[in-house]
Amino acid sequence: MTPPRVDSEVGPLRTVVLHRPGPELERLTPRNADRLLFDGIPWVERAQLEHDRFAATLERHGVRVLLLADLLRTALDDADARERGIADAVDERVLGRELGDGVRAQLTAMGPDDLAEVLIGGLTFRELGDGHSSLVRRMHGPDEFAVDPLPNLMFTRDSSIRVGDHVVAAAMGMPARRREAALVALAQRAHAQLGGVPHTDPRDPSPVEGGDVLLLAPGVLAVGVGERTSPAGAESFARAMFDAELAHTVLAVPITQRRATMHLDTVATMVDVDTLVVFPEVLDSLQAWTITPDGAGLAIAGPEPFRPAAAAAMGIEELRAVDTGPAGVAAEREQWDDGNNTLALAPGLVVAYERNTTTNGRLRDAGIEVVTIEGFELGSGRGGPRCLSCPWERAPAS
The missing domain is CATH 1.10.3930.10 (Arginine deiminase)
Structure with a gap:
């Protein structure tokens, strides 16, 4: 059998790891919510209902759902x-x-x-x-x-990073989340199928989180550098990818260090092989440092505008961008509600929160099919459908 792989953000999704929120959310109070990285106190039963409906939506589209607690x-x-x-x-x-x-x-x-x-x-x-x-x-x-409880565990994208036929150990940047990666790795390695996947560890513990890693195309990765992933973490991650021959180019992309833009995937996600949805405030300002292997070292070029740098690395003429309309209050509101954090089920087919009507409308106008889910309570930890899912197997995008 061909080992399961994840080589892009948009290849047809076959298997995904989710975590159904549970008692850990019941531990949140106004006294500890900020330390545990939540902006509010979720209604747990409603969050579970929304998560169950999210999982059912994936299954209706032919995705095998594995639950982390199991x-x-x-x-x-x-x-x-x-x-x-x-x-x-x-x-x-x-x-x-x-x-x-x-x-x-x-x-x-x-x-x-x-x-x-x-x-x-x-x-x-x-x-x-x-x-x-x-x-x-x-x-x-x-x-x-x-x-400590782990209320952010439902955001399974952050704690392990699937690249090619490997899973890469994340190093979490925030104290409240540092135990997550070890717990997730422990659960994965004991699974009859998941445990056979090679694990790759960056060479040092500098933080790098999965929400900052976009698989733009086979061999081409973008890594956000900001609140959760440090420059040292991005460099260590790039070296690990090159050593394991999982990538030929890594783009380090600085992002503003604030709550609404904690990860790269909070401002931009891929919705097709040549298209991303992006927060208009950063559409023209995103920059990239291009990192490639150079013998035993690294060649680093830039910075230059992100989209042209990404297109060149991906071997395409242009990386198309769909934004949420003119920058302003409406775009800022949808950014806060994870409008740019979509999960691709296949090229041109994504899952998004239903509340982000403007973003979803512009995606549809651009030819992207949008499947909507509820996210009133799931989003209280600042994470959308991409954050909530760790793809374990995708078919080739084309």
């Missing part, structure tokens, strides 16, 4: 995987050695289902078993976390 529960049947998951969750810098040992023992005694729930949903000091006498415990409130 993968994790299977992984935790393995003793080594359990040990790794627990080791990642117990932070002695926060808990101290003695309480850390107690928490480890409590997690080790759990079955796979309960352990998976804690690794995703966290553990409060109130929920610790008896017998843990500790200054750390006494000085924390009962509803503070001994193990």
